[in-house]
Amino acid sequence: MAQEVSAIEMQSVEINSPWKEYCPAILAVVGAFGVLLWRLQTNSFMSDEAFMMVALACYILAALFQLTNLYAPSSMAQKISLATSTLGVFFNLSSWLVRWVAAYEREIGMLREAGNPATPWMFRYIPFANLYDLSLAFAFGAGFTTLIFVNRKNFRVLAAFTLPLAALILTLARFIGSEFIDLPPVLDSYWRPIHVGVASLSYGVTLVCFAVAVVYLLKDKVKPESMAIWASVFSIGVLATISNWSVFTEFTYRAGLFVPSPSGGKPISTPFRLAIPYVGEILAVSGILLFGVIIAFLLYTYRNNLQAKQIGHILLITAFVAQIFAVVFWVNGVKTKENILSNLQAQVQKHPQQLVNAGKDTIARQNLPAKEFSAITNAQFEQAGNQYLTNAGGQMFMSLKTNPVEFAGLLTAIAGLFFVILFGFRTEILLQRLPSLESLDNLMYKTACLAFAGLAMLLITGAIWANESWGRPWGFDSKETGALIAWLTYAAFLHTRISRGWSGRSSAYFAIIGFLLVIFTYLGVSYLLPGLHSYA
């Protein structure tokens, strides 16, 4: 029989064999389980932290090749990127699995040393106990999702945006610290792997949805300069709030201090902070430059002032470089700082209010009734602060892990500035390489649906677990509320899309807001707000 086919709009569809499409993801996962088996056979093995660092290096390398491939397409760069991102996912998952075994061996060692014959069940040690564990899983979720779509011709380019984000999460994990926590008994439930596993996967999906939304906006001809305005606002917000608002008010950055934990576990944060030279000054300058960026790009956006555009780009790059220098000084300051106690004493002598604040923090931890608390005078608070300094001052030390949220905020701000600088560079070439608006919109919708279902599972498994543990499924704890807010935002996103026909840009803005709320729930709530999830 003779045939004649005229298919319309079918050219972009590619049928790949599922095996070829999912091969890297499958290989990475199977390989990691192979490592787990190997680890179970031997004691001398790479630590989970070493695996994490290798994974981070792989993600960074893969991201660099993907970014290069954006501007100078090359099949070699693509292959190297695919190989390194597969390795990244492999090492990332290996790190998580090896950590599981290490946590088990650590506690069994402690039990046997104490003469305790108890052998708790293995799920007690599943690495879903703190933010470090969750970050490993979160980055794996993002890397794994990337591997799933990286072989789809239309979406390959998105890896250039998701892989740097996965690398950013692992960098953050590095600063949170890989110390094991002594698991609070309430977390020893089979609901923990279910609840936290769902959290990490759905957070990974929201990250991909966010990346797609940003790419959509770029493709939809949103000017990189407009994006730079928002990135600068975010960055200024971060700079203004870190170090208890001291960057803009005092041109000083003070980092937190630790004292060792009596149990030998993760060190304990103290209510004191110590200034690191140059960091505050550089960050303040960077903030001022970013104000300039906002003004210049507003002039360009609303008055089409091309000179302002040029100045804005110069200021943007300068602010970006300044922030990199600030991080270098920060790291160097933390690593080389000596004589903590004498430096701190000199500092509080100049600023006695810091003793009062530290005293307030110390007394607030005692959960005194409000009437008793308000009856305490400033002199008494100062005395309490002094007492703390006298008792614990000698043990205080600096670490890059004392302020993970601030560090995460700064790194995110730097990443944001980096991307807007990148988007401003040869934008037309970049736009050509991006998938069509329709494809991006479809992918954004699909990932938002997955995120919505995932966040619903997160809320419900959490509520059922809370009902089993605390006798109340829902208590408006800050983490619960944060997750609910993110879920409601995605609900609003999907409903506007289904029924109001809002797609494209409106959807992209919703997806970005949803992701920011997820990140706030993930990090901000744990460190900034009181509640039952302070360990996570």
Add this chain to the structure above:
Amino acid sequence: MSTVNESVTEVAKPKPQIKRPSPPILNRVLNFLSSVKFGVVLLCVLVLLSLLGMLIIQQNVPGFDAFYAGLTPAEKTVYGTLGFFDIYYSWYFKVILLTLSLNIILASIDRFPSAWSYIVKPKMTATRKWLLAHKLNAEVSSYADDEQKLADRISGIFKKQGLKTKIAEKDGNLYVFGESGKWNRLGAYIVHVALLTLFLGHFVALQTGFDADVNFMPGQTTSEIQLIEFNLDEVDRFAVKLPFTITATDIQQKLIDPKGSIEVFNTLDWLTRIKIDDPEYGVNYANVSLNNPFNYRGYRFFQAQTVPVGNARTMNLELTPDTAGAKPVSVDLARVQEVKLPNGTTQVRSGSATLEDGTLIEYDSFLADFVFNKDGNPDTKTGEYNNPAVVLQVTPKDGERTRVFAFTGDFADKIPVGAPKLGYKWRLKSYEKSPLAHVLSIKYDPFNGAFIAWYFGGIGLIFALSFVFFLSHKRIWALIEKEEFSEKFNIVLGGHTNRNHFGFEDKFKKVVNDLSKS
């Protein structure tokens, strides 16, 4: 709030403008209440209020007292008047939740008929123009003996892709219609039913039940529990009478290092064994531990907290007779009184022991950091195990009941209270650490509202969302057109799915490929 989203409609013919009378006000109100726009606005308001509640520390959250004390009088007045310290239980939060529920119900009622029509009255025929207006469309030429045979062949190809097929005829043309997942159109309504179940169950649990605490030391019996109510910086407690009595028969703290502290970081689990004496249902025993609550007549008992003052659950005493050459005697004592064993039997450990010479030893109390207080009575200075001692009541055969102290360590040899008494030197050889008391949290939920809300509503919601988002309603139409004076047929294909466009594109392409090859 969901609606049927059909991306392709018939091309509208210009219609003469007809001036319609505006609908009655009730209809307009109902239309507004059932609109998705209104639903989205309510969601956004909920998001904002929840954000506010997250940023302003709520009155039942630890740390509220310090936060409240730090506010200015004006802030306290404004926040308090607006209900910001207890925002999630404020009248306006409840009104918004109720309005959202109403919106969900009305929107579902409004949109259900059109979704139902996909199930009962599927669109099986369509014009060429309508088919070609779809994003996924194709035209394939094919030869066949007759239209029916070609329709059967197309039907077979559709079935290969998992579609259920029907052949229809309209205006002399033959159509093959294939679809799968039509029930997916009702997914949004199942989601809404699950959500309403969740809201309703939670509401019933809140309205008919309560939360309370009860403090237990081993041997303590109570038929009253403490209901807690927060009122800004005041915590009020009300006693609630239970229809049964509860006795704590044992409390246990499983430690990682039994010699270590009783802090949380050294703990594997806490267990409270209770006995319920119910005039209606008799005696029941239960173990309550973390993540393992116990249900009884609408009451759920949870292991909540401990009173972390050092104590002992079991003790081993070494009694050395003060007669020369006599061997020390080992005596086990327990603080517990009655334990229900896993095999169903009850073990009674009365906290006492009798020696061979007839001396009765009774447990009195355990003091972790022994000291005589200002009244001269034995007491504990701190909750730490700095100087542990057990206080005993000892009754020798034919003797008087006398108080005796048993200390640990050799230092007891050097203090007066460590001297031999009633014919023995009393030493505390070892002991199992436990806290002074456990706090059980009791949740009363007579209608199992929370269970219905989260297990039926919540798990139902997960399944419904999976059903909605991971499945889709896929439809392909084939219009068979015969070319004049030849055996050649022209097949016009159009395809549509409500979700997963990428997957459906692959499927559609396979259909076209198969048709081209056949």
